[in-house]
Every structure is written in C-alpha cells, then in structure tokens.
Amino acid sequence: MDSFRTLLPYLRLHTRQYVIGLIAVAIATAVNLIPFYLIRLTIDGLTGQVDGNPATPGLTVATAGMYALGVVAAAVTAGFFMLVMRRNIVVASRQSEYEIRRDLFAHLQTLDKHYYDRARTGDLMNRLTGDLSAVREMLGFGAWQIVNIVSGFISAFAVMFSLSWQLTLIVVAIVPVIVGVLSYLARQINVRHRLAQEQNSLISARAQENFSGARVVKGYAIEDREIEDYRAMNLELLRRNIALTKVDGPLRSFMSLLLGLAFGLILLVGGRLILEPGSTFTVGMFVQFVGTLERLTFPMLMIGWITSIAQRGMASWLRLKEIFDAQPLVQDEPGRADTRLQTLRGDISLERVTLRYGESTVLDDVTLNVPAGTFLGVTGPTGSGKTVLGQLLTRAMDPTSGTVRIDGHDLRTIPLSTLRGAISVVPQEPFLFGDSIANNIGFGIEARDLPGVPTGVSVVGAPPPDDIPQTPDPARVRNAARLAGLLDDVEDFPQGFDTMLGERGVTLSGGQRQRTAIARAIVREPAILILDDSLSAVDTETERRIVDGLREVSRGRTVILIAHRVSTLRHADQIIVLEGGRLTEQGSHDDLLARGGHYAQLERLQRLASDLDGDDDPVGDPETAADQLEHLTQPQKVNR
Ligand SMILES: Nc1ncnc2c1ncn2[C@@H]1O[C@H](COP(=O)(O)OP(=O)(O)OP(=O)(O)O)[C@@H](O)[C@H]1O
The missing domain is CATH 1.20.1560.10 (ABC transporter type 1, transmembrane domain)
Structure with missing residues (x-):
C-alpha cells in the first residue's frame, strides 16, 4: 500500500x-x-x-x-x-x-x-x-x-x-x-x-x-x-x-x-x-x-x-x-553552494587531498597548485590515480580528506552546474553518438542554454516543448576540429562534417575518435580542459599537431593532459608524476630530467625504444628497453 x-x-x-x-x-x-x-x-x-x-x-x-x-x-x-x-x-x-x-x-x-x-x-x-x-x-x-x-x-x-x-x-x-x-x-x-x-x-x-x-x-x-x-x-x-x-x-x-x-x-x-x-x-x-x-x-x-x-x-x-x-553520490548541498558563482577562471589547488575506496588509498596526501592558464602534464604508472585526480575536479566524487579548490573556492561551494559547465573532460574511452561529426563535436555547446525539463507536471495543458536548436555553429565546430588535429581527416570524407557515425563512431579510426572527442571538449571553450590519455591512439606527427593546438587552446585556460608518452608531455608548463597515489615529482620537462626520477627514466627508455625501432642492431643491453618500459608502466599496487 x-x-x-x-x-x-x-x-x-x-x-x-x-x-x-x-x-x-x-x-x-x-x-x-x-x-x-x-x-x-x-x-x-x-x-x-x-x-x-x-x-x-x-x-x-x-x-x-x-x-x-x-x-x-x-x-x-x-x-x-x-x-x-x-x-x-x-x-x-x-x-x-x-x-x-x-x-x-x-x-x-x-x-x-x-x-x-x-x-x-x-x-x-x-x-x-x-x-x-x-x-x-x-x-x-x-x-x-x-x-x-x-x-x-x-x-x-x-x-x-x-x-x-x-x-x-x-x-x-x-x-x-x-x-x-x-x-x-x-x-x-x-x-x-x-x-x-x-x-x-x-x-x-x-x-x-x-x-x-x-x-x-x-x-x-x-x-x-x-x-x-x-x-x-x-x-x-x-x-x-x-x-x-x-x-x-x-x-x-x-x-x-x-x-x-x-x-x-x-x-x-x-x-x-x-x-x-x-x-x-x-x-x-x-x-x-x-x-x-x-x-x-x-x-x-x-x-x-x-x-x-x-x-x-x-x-x-x-x-x-x-x-x-537512486541519488547521485555528489550533489549541491543546499545553503552551501554559492549560486552567484557562474563562471570560473581555472586556478586549481589541492590541499592534502586523500581519496580512499574502502581499504585502498587511491590518492595519498596530494598537494598541488595549478595557476589558471597552465598547461599541466600528468604521468605515472597505470593505476597510480591520474584519472581519479581529474574526476575529483569534476566532483565525480569528493575526497576522503583534504580540500580541492578552484579559483580559491572549495569545490563543494561551487554549484555543480557551474563547475561541470566550466570543465570539459575527454575520457579514456570516448563515446560518439550515432549522429553527424558536426553534431558529435557541437554536442555540448548549447547545453547550458536549454530550458530545464519540467517534471511532476501533467501533460494535459502543458505547452508543447520548444524547438531546440540542434545545429551547432559551423565555424566553432570547424575551429575546434582544427585545434584537435581532425580537420584534414574530416575534409577528406565526402560528406565532411555531415558524415554520419555509427553508434560508437565505428566508421572512424581509434585516433579519429579520440580527436573527435577532443574537439567536442574544446568547442565548449571550458576554463579547464582535461584530457585523459587521449593521444594514445595517434601517431607522433598527429600528436605534435594536437599538442600545438592544445597550446593554442591553453592560452587563457587550464589544460590537464594525462599521458604516458614523454613526447606528449614535454611541452607542458608543468609536469607532475603520480606513483601509487602519491605526487612524487613536479616541475618542467628539463627540471624532471635533471632530477633523474621516474620521468627521467621514462624519457630514457622511450628514447632507447624509439632508437631501437629504427636500428637493426640493438644495443646489447640484456634487459631490453621494451621490458623496462613495460615495467615502468606496470599497474601500481595501491597502498593498503
Ligand atoms: N570506483 C572505484 N572503486 C574502487 N577503486 C577505484 C575506483 N575508481 C578507481 N579505482 C582505483 O583507483 C586506482 C587509480 O585509478 P585511476 O583510474 O586513477 O588510474 P590511472 O592512473 O588513471 O591509470 P591508467 O593510466 O591505467 O588510466 C586504481 O587502483 C583503480 O582500481
């Protein structure tokens, strides 16, 4: 009853x-x-x-x-x-x-x-x-x-x-x-x-x-x-x-x-x-x-x-x-979220942030300051907490202890709509809709202008839904595609931006899918752009073009680029290394090379591996570069 x-x-x-x-x-x-x-x-x-x-x-x-x-x-x-x-x-x-x-x-x-x-x-x-x-x-x-x-x-x-x-x-x-x-x-x-x-x-x-x-x-x-x-x-x-x-x-x-x-x-x-x-x-x-x-x-x-x-x-x-x-794990706390906060610049700071899942410590006492406009590279072995760090910024979850701030505001005081409207994330496995490339890229542009869905009201007498403008601004879409290094590929398609994609973009290659997702994130012109291992499926030439595009994008906004390749990270203003949830290294490419830690070892091995690739007579090192590389990117045991 x-x-x-x-x-x-x-x-x-x-x-x-x-x-x-x-x-x-x-x-x-x-x-x-x-x-x-x-x-x-x-x-x-x-x-x-x-x-x-x-x-x-x-x-x-x-x-x-x-x-x-x-x-x-x-x-x-x-x-x-x-x-x-x-x-x-x-x-x-x-x-x-x-x-x-x-x-x-x-x-x-x-x-x-x-x-x-x-x-x-x-x-x-x-x-x-x-x-x-x-x-x-x-x-x-x-x-x-x-x-x-x-x-x-x-x-x-x-x-x-x-x-x-x-x-x-x-x-x-x-x-x-x-x-x-x-x-x-x-x-x-x-x-x-x-x-x-x-x-x-x-x-x-x-x-x-x-x-x-x-x-x-x-x-x-x-x-x-x-x-x-x-x-x-x-x-x-x-x-x-x-x-x-x-x-x-x-x-x-x-x-x-x-x-x-x-x-x-x-x-x-x-x-x-x-x-x-x-x-x-x-x-x-x-x-x-x-x-x-x-x-x-x-x-x-x-x-x-x-x-x-x-x-x-x-x-x-x-x-x-x-x-x-069912309720979302994270919600605006009534009376706490400051509704006057409508825009963010992108200054990020983490103060003694720890995140635990049950017994596992996924992020351990991380303190980090990223001024607005910084191009931040993040690297570290798999499972070291890189993705989770990005998820904390969009409040997919809250830290177990410590404080995450943007522009000096504790994230819990920023309305979720403002926070998520200001951050674009390109996830590790991008999802594309069964729609045109243009609509896939322009997907998030108008989201904030749409009327809210009235729920709990009778359909009788309710006004018919407004005609929602569905075609995104072609110039913005094109520019985003250029910055994401996708423009040449799209122009090669007979139907250009109108090319229809399968439900998961099956007609595109892995690299093209990643770049479409990057363009989708860029087109919103977010204050903070997070790319989670989004350049793994592109060749070095395309990677260079995208990183150049990202440097252009990063003027006036904060870019967080999670990657395993040194060639992707080297131009970042700042690079951090996470190992087992702890922030172990921080500095520019040159600083980190000079430190001789994880990053320097990664760089040496990747250089060696690429030398070996082009060399028929490999250096007679018993532990091959490839083996060591694998070791460096091995899943990390999280602290228990
Ligand atoms: N919802 C969850 N519940 C429990 N554990 C989780 C959850 N999400 C992430 N983890 C754990 O947190 C740790 C860090 O995961 P994360 O995805 O941040 O790694 P990563 O550094 O991004 O790795 P990769 O380079 O492979 O993407 C992993 O051990 C993962 O299993």
Whole structure:
C-alpha cells in the first residue's frame, strides 16, 4: 500500500479524468443489467402472468416493441458510457506513462558515474519499456476493471437478492470458492511473471553488451560461445514463459466446472421455486436471475486477472521507484553552494587531498597548485590515480580528506552546474553518438542554454516543448576540429562534417575518435580542459599537431593532459608524476630530467625504444628497453 502511495502524485495529475471515467464504468455496468429486466417483463407478459393473475391480458405488440427498444437503448447507453471511460481512463493511463517515462529519464540524467558504473544498460532499458507498460496496464485496464468488478458485483447481487434470496444464497456460497481459487492462481501467475521479467532483463542486458562489445567478440572470434550463451538464456526465458502459461490452463477449466455446478444447482432450486403452489417467482424472474448471474462470470474471471495485473504493476512500479530513489553520490548541498558563482577562471589547488575506496588509498596526501592558464602534464604508472585526480575536479566524487579548490573556492561551494559547465573532460574511452561529426563535436555547446525539463507536471495543458536548436555553429565546430588535429581527416570524407557515425563512431579510426572527442571538449571553450590519455591512439606527427593546438587552446585556460608518452608531455608548463597515489615529482620537462626520477627514466627508455625501432642492431643491453618500459608502466599496487 505504501508503494501505491508513491504513485499517487501521478494519479492526482488526472483526478478529473479518473473520476469521470470510473463513474462512467459504474453507470455502464448497472445499465447492462436493464435488458434482463425487460426480457423478464416480456417473458412474463407472453406467459400472461404479468401480475401473477392468469386472467390479466398478456403482452401487446406495442409494449413488446417498447421493451425491444429499451434493450437497444440500454446497449447504446452502456456503449456510450464505456466510450466515455475509454476517453478518460485509458487516455489518462497513457498520459501517466508519458509523464513517468519523462520524469524517469530526467532523473536518470541527474545520476552520476557512480550509478552508471553499477547499472546494466539492458536492465535499465527493460525497466523503461516492459516495467513501464506493466504500470500503464495497471493504471488503465486495471483501474477500470476494478470498478467494473466492484460495481458489477454490487448491482448484480442487489438485483438477484430482490428476485430470490434462496437462489442468491447458493451464489453467495459458490462465489468465494471461485474467487479464492482464482486469486491463488493469480498469485502463481504473478510469481512466474516476475521470474520471466527478470530473465527478460538479463537477456536484454546480455544482448546490449554483446552489441556494444561487437568488436571484442569479433576480435576474439568467440561468436559461437556468445551464440551458445545467448541460446541458453533464451531457453531459460522460454521455460519461464511456458511455466507462466501452464497456470493459465487449469484456471479456465476450473472456472467452467464451478460455474457449471452453480448453474445446475440454480436450475434445480429455481425450477422448484417456480413450481411451488402460490409461488410469486415467475419464469421471467428466473430468466432475469440467470442472465444477471451470467453477467457476473466475466467480473469473476477478471478478479484473478486483475489481481495479477495489479501485483505485476506494483512490482514493476517498485523497480521504477528504485531508479527514482537512486541519488547521485555528489550533489549541491543546499545553503552551501554559492549560486552567484557562474563562471570560473581555472586556478586549481589541492590541499592534502586523500581519496580512499574502502581499504585502498587511491590518492595519498596530494598537494598541488595549478595557476589558471597552465598547461599541466600528468604521468605515472597505470593505476597510480591520474584519472581519479581529474574526476575529483569534476566532483565525480569528493575526497576522503583534504580540500580541492578552484579559483580559491572549495569545490563543494561551487554549484555543480557551474563547475561541470566550466570543465570539459575527454575520457579514456570516448563515446560518439550515432549522429553527424558536426553534431558529435557541437554536442555540448548549447547545453547550458536549454530550458530545464519540467517534471511532476501533467501533460494535459502543458505547452508543447520548444524547438531546440540542434545545429551547432559551423565555424566553432570547424575551429575546434582544427585545434584537435581532425580537420584534414574530416575534409577528406565526402560528406565532411555531415558524415554520419555509427553508434560508437565505428566508421572512424581509434585516433579519429579520440580527436573527435577532443574537439567536442574544446568547442565548449571550458576554463579547464582535461584530457585523459587521449593521444594514445595517434601517431607522433598527429600528436605534435594536437599538442600545438592544445597550446593554442591553453592560452587563457587550464589544460590537464594525462599521458604516458614523454613526447606528449614535454611541452607542458608543468609536469607532475603520480606513483601509487602519491605526487612524487613536479616541475618542467628539463627540471624532471635533471632530477633523474621516474620521468627521467621514462624519457630514457622511450628514447632507447624509439632508437631501437629504427636500428637493426640493438644495443646489447640484456634487459631490453621494451621490458623496462613495460615495467615502468606496470599497474601500481595501491597502498593498503
Ligand atoms: N570506483 C572505484 N572503486 C574502487 N577503486 C577505484 C575506483 N575508481 C578507481 N579505482 C582505483 O583507483 C586506482 C587509480 O585509478 P585511476 O583510474 O586513477 O588510474 P590511472 O592512473 O588513471 O591509470 P591508467 O593510466 O591505467 O588510466 C586504481 O587502483 C583503480 O582500481
């Protein structure tokens, strides 16, 4: 019940539609019983016993015609009210589906990396489709059927009782048995439906991961294994669906048996009632009774079905509520974030920053000052905390201790929208949309100017969404592509910036994908630009062009370039080295070479490796440069 209460805000948006619709159902149900009354009058008229007196004249043709018209009028009236119901309740349930989907999507946009690291995309997709449909079915079909059943039972029992309390008692004795059995079966259906739905989520997630990882699957030639795994999951889904269908069969047979029994008994007792001397129970009344009871069979069958629709709908709503209840790890703290802060220059400072994940210390007491406009290079072995350092700046998470500041403001006092609007990150694995190159680059430009998504409001009467300008400024896109060293490549494509990319930019090479992501970050003209190992897939010539572009970009903004290659880092104003989460070296290229630490060793080995590349007669060093290089970039053991 508690979980139902959480659905009320959506139902309240459509109170009027539900009230009108539900009243219409109740009227239609009651009107549906009128024809049996008219049939009773006709039969009793025909048998000449309209008042129980054989001397009373029977039915005239005109009266019979009136009754016939009455039957038609009742059918038309019931049909009209059912139409009113559909126009209100079914429409309201569709609108609620729209509103819930809109709010879910808007809420999902507020969730952070932490949530998406754990969620499975296929499962999320299944919730947004399958579960949402189950909720809609409960709010539409389920809602009007409940009223149909309740009003059907009340009106039918009132009529039956007025006709014969003895016959009604028989019905009263049998109905609870039927309803009990149906409810039991409905519960079974519900359990089996949930199992099938869970398998559906798994299978969707598996398919989605297979499509996303198509390159890996092909690369490892494991299609057969994938097909076999998928077949097994699909088979399990079939098994669960068949188990679901199996409960349906007995339900119908049992229902027919019990109803047959009920009608047999009524025939027996009803016949005796009519034949009793001096009885006021007429043939017409008997026919009306049986007709009214017959009207109850559908609502009775529906009880089980509706219970299962309601339980299924609630189970699905709980799965959707889990999404609504998820909160980003980092949020603006009310009263703490200074909303006047709209722009940032890009002065970064970290003061004794430590970050722990459980027992592991990922960043250890890091203190660092990066004045605005600095081109900062960051290097260190894999797993040494470079990516995490960048993530602290966008507040993907907060440090366990210490303070991160930008322009002297503690990050927790800067509104997240201002902070993230001022920083662009090029992640290690860039994601490109199935759209044109221009739109992929211009993707983030207008983001800050877009109107907020109004949630929790009714779609009824809401203004249509504004036409959002989708084409980014071509000059800005072009300039960003030039700075990212992508322009020549794009100009070589027949359709230039209008070239469409596959969902993951599959038509582009790894280096082109990286550069598209760099252009996307640059085009926003952020105060701080973070590139996380974004030049790993480009050749040295392209790398030089990009670094030149970045130096141009870095005028007036802070650039943080995470890289493993000395050739990428050497032109940075400042370079820092992280090892096992600690900042171990800091200075210019020349300073660090003079220090003779990790950076100097990296430089020596990379130089040696490139010499070896071009030399057929390698230096007779037993530990080859390549081996040592690998050693230097080995994953680091984090401090425990
Ligand atoms: N969400 C997380 N939960 C637990 N540990 C994490 C999480 N994110 C990162 N780590 C750990 O933090 C450490 C630093 O990771 P980070 O990604 O910063 O390394 P990196 O220096 O960028 O490495 P690479 O050069 O390979 O990209 C790693 O040991 C990683 O496993």
